[in-house]
Amino acid sequence: MMRIDVLSLFPEMFKAVFEQSILKKAADSGSVSYDVTNFRDYAENKHQRVDDYLYGGGAGMLLMAQPIFDAVAALRKRSDSKPRIVMMTPQGERYQQRHAENLAKEDHLIFLCGHYEGFDERIREQLVTDEISIGDYVLTGGELASMVVIDSVVRLLPGVLGNETSAHTDSFSNGLLEHPQYTRPADFRGLKVPDALISGNHALVDEWRHKESLRRTYLRRPDLLSDRDITEQEAKWLEEFKRESEE
Structure with a gap:
């Protein structure tokens, strides 16, 4: 205790x-x-x-x-x-x-x-x-x-949150801001949940969340990326975000 x-x-x-x-x-x-x-x-x-x-x-x-x-x-x-x-x-x-x-x-x-x-x-x-x-x-x-x-x-103490993955996926826990989150319905007044999240493909979901965490961090808190060891895939995504912002 x-x-x-x-x-x-x-x-x-x-x-x-x-x-x-x-x-x-x-x-x-x-x-x-x-x-x-x-x-x-x-x-x-x-x-x-x-x-x-x-x-x-x-x-x-x-x-x-x-x-x-x-x-x-x-x-x-x-x-x-x-x-x-x-x-x-x-x-x-x-x-x-x-x-x-x-x-x-x-x-x-x-x-x-x-x-x-x-x-x-x-x-x-x-x-x-x-x-x-x-x-x-x-x-x-x-x-x-x-x-x-x-x-x-x-909230970080063992067992406090119930779901042990919650604290590890929060903003800042992995150096990035948390990805966007959605719940039911999948289509709310024409506003739809991204296809990846309802695909049932866990690998695709993980990739989407990773990419969107990086995107949100790039757009809102780019300072957090200065000390990050950027992977090859993240570097490709960052170039994509940069091109999108210049269009």
């Missing part, structure tokens, strides 16, 4: 998220457990302050080291394995599917959700193993960002 701990000043934000859909099913099946801790509970001062002014001056308040250090120490004592400690920050590495796949291999994850002007640098230097950003923009806090990462990780 994977254990996920979250340190947040607003633990109630997670209640509805963890009790719905795939995240709830994963917990109910024993694939994962969640616990959200308000790190204000670890503040040593009588007013339970967790933030203070910046040394050197500047606008805003900064989260203090002591509550975070003590909260992480308490979580570590309850764990049988060394946790990955993830700081949600706009300064972090931009999150991608490969990060989700990597985190899904861990037994214990701790997410740090910041607020105000961020964290005392000693937290970053001494505790954090991963710094993650979900995009080049700024949120009020790290809670929503951590929910995104947790969802992307939990």
Whole structure:
């Protein structure tokens, strides 16, 4: 079972998220457990302050080291394995599917959700193993960002999705965007499903999906192809797409 701990000043934000859909099913099946801790509970001062002014001056308040250090120490004592400690920050590495796949291999994850002007640098230097950003923009806090990462990780755990092939065919899992998908009826108001998908020929279906994944990636996210080892067949398809776009 994977254990996920979250340190947040607003633990109630997670209640509805963890009790719905795939995240709830994963917990109910024993694939994962969640616990959200308000790190204000670890503040040593009588007013339970967790933030203070910046040394050197500047606008805003900064989260203090002591509550975070003590909260992480308490979580570590309850764990049988060394946790990955993830700081949600706009300064972090931009999150991608490969990060989700990597985190899904861990037994214990701790997410740090910041607020105000961020964290005392000693937290970053001494505790954090991963710094993650979900995009080049700024949120009020790290809670929503951590929910995104947790969802992307939990769905990769064995048995969570039910259909084990689902996660492997999602966009980004194989370096390409997902191919177009269709369901019944085969002819909806004159809009027809591609013949390959209703041919009953599995090899033809696989080839069509591969080609259309490549086409969609070429048209929408060509940057994803820059580091890809292009096969001979893919190279031929890319030339075809290029000719079509020039017509």
